Amino acid sequence: MSDDVQVFPGDPDEWRSVDALPGAGTGLDPTGENPGTVDENPGTLGENPGTLGGEEGEKRRRRTTWILSGLAVVLGTALVAGLMAVQRARSDPDATPAGVATAYFQALADGDAQRALSYSSSTPVTTEFLTDEILRRQTAKTPISEIRVVRESGGTTTSTVRVAVRFGDNDSEVTLRLTRADGSWKLRHSAVEVRGLPGDNAGRVLRLFGKPVTVGTIALFPGYVEFATPNPNFAVSSNEFVKPDWLLPGGVFAGQLRVRVTASPAGADAAEKAIRAAFDRCLQSTDPTPEDCPNRVRQTGAVPGSARWGKVEIPSLSRSYFNRRRGALLFSLGIIEFPVSVSTPAGPTTDVVKRYVVAEVDLFTNPPTVTF
Template sequence: MQQYLQALADGDAAKALSFGSSQPASTDLLTNEVLAKQNARMPVTNIRVLDEDTTGESIGISRVHVAVNFGPSVDDSQLSLKKNGDGWKLDNAAIKLSAPLGSDSIKAMQSLTVFGKKLDSGPLYVFPGFVQVGSSNDYLDVTAEPLGLKDLGAYGAYLDAKVKLNDDGRQAVSDQLTDAFANCERSRALDPPGCPTKVSPYDAADAIDGTVTWGKADLSGVKIGDLSPYDMTVYLTGKATMSLSFQTTDGGTKQGTVNAYIGGSADMTTNPPRLKIS
């Protein structure tokens, strides 16, 4: 047990794997390079074998109580060892890591990556400690708790990931909203194509279409909400305000403002986000 943990601390993936009685189906993430990334964030230190239960030694089974630091966190666990022709081994020297429970119905979870590898096509195998998580969607930030020695069990572990809209995603929604109102500003029409607002029917009654001058939209009153991970939607609510002027049928000019009450959403599965504004 001590040699296994020391192999992790030394960044020696092949040696660490040699202490498993069964070998993982994939070693893509069980490399010295990935171990170096894990140790850079949460180094393996202060390895202590605290106790050993040898009552099953006659039938080739033992339990070891061990404590070790992964970065600042102490992992205090009991693990089973079994004896075979090569000596005492762990059941598994790597963790079988599966996608979060329910991820089939949660769109945000279907883009998760672990050390750059997609997790939606089946389990990945990693060593205990720091797990570098991310998303193939540029608009998402992902965080996850590190994996512990208890996760070396036969059933492995499910990634406990939390996903949120990042600053780039929020800016992308804001940019698309600004572009939508720019369709108004470029137009001279009462009801500009692609614009989230228009001159009201009451004011348009004496207006001459094609003579409207739209001012720049004030979007400070529109709130961009948080991400819904289930459908990858961000909701928009609030008020946008635009100044405008137009000629009237009696030869005069009207000036005023238009308040556009925004209720809509942004689909974050596309790049750029696709807005739906009502």
């Protein structure tokens, strides 16, 4: 240790002698006890002109202070803004596209139809089947879980979010498209529009979640779907799942749901019984031209009430065609021979009437009615 540096145990303010410190004797008190003495001899601090001394040094120190202060303000503002953005994203799902996408599926999982619809910028063609009651019936069959954002891309006004979500036992991934309007991100569509449903007579027997389907286009949330009919003469089949990736402009056609209305086995049996009953009625008639029957005599002047019809062979009724528009089964029975005896002005006569017979069975009525 140098001889002019004196170390004193005890008071830290007295840890070295004044004479040993830089600037000693220049008018600057390094202990800070007399700071005003600097102004008495400006410009003499330090013999090296490159050191921060005098007025020039003071200017540089001030400039440095201003720069550091500015950087601190900028960094502080950015930090606060970032924290505010994170907090907003957590509290307000509209703040980010990913937040809206996950909030939409969570609303579906919670059975909250109105909240799910609120995340969309478009209005569904109908909300008849977009209710809490129906949504909860859907989620009871296919509970929604494991909602996860796979990736997100886009700009300041449009974005796409790829979401993985589980519907019951089905794992799905869907790309949702979003737009930004009035400061909020919105899905383009929150419900799947299904077009081209039966709007004819067959559509009258169609029920969706127990409600009649009276229009050709409906809207549904993704998930389980239940088509049925209350008429035992008909059968309804369809896919039981509305895919989330059908959330597209224009929706999908009913063919993608494979909605089909056909005659049920019970309806086919009822139609066969109705045809046989109609033949019995026609053959028991004594009229030469019984109403709504295929058996008619060809002779003119046949005496009313004189016809006696013989037995006929009814062909197999196993082949038929279902007319969806008329809700009817059509049976082509081919040529049938009707033996008959009838009185005419010239006397009694016998004949065999041959007719090509087509039977149409209306399944809407109970029991079904037959037209030849």
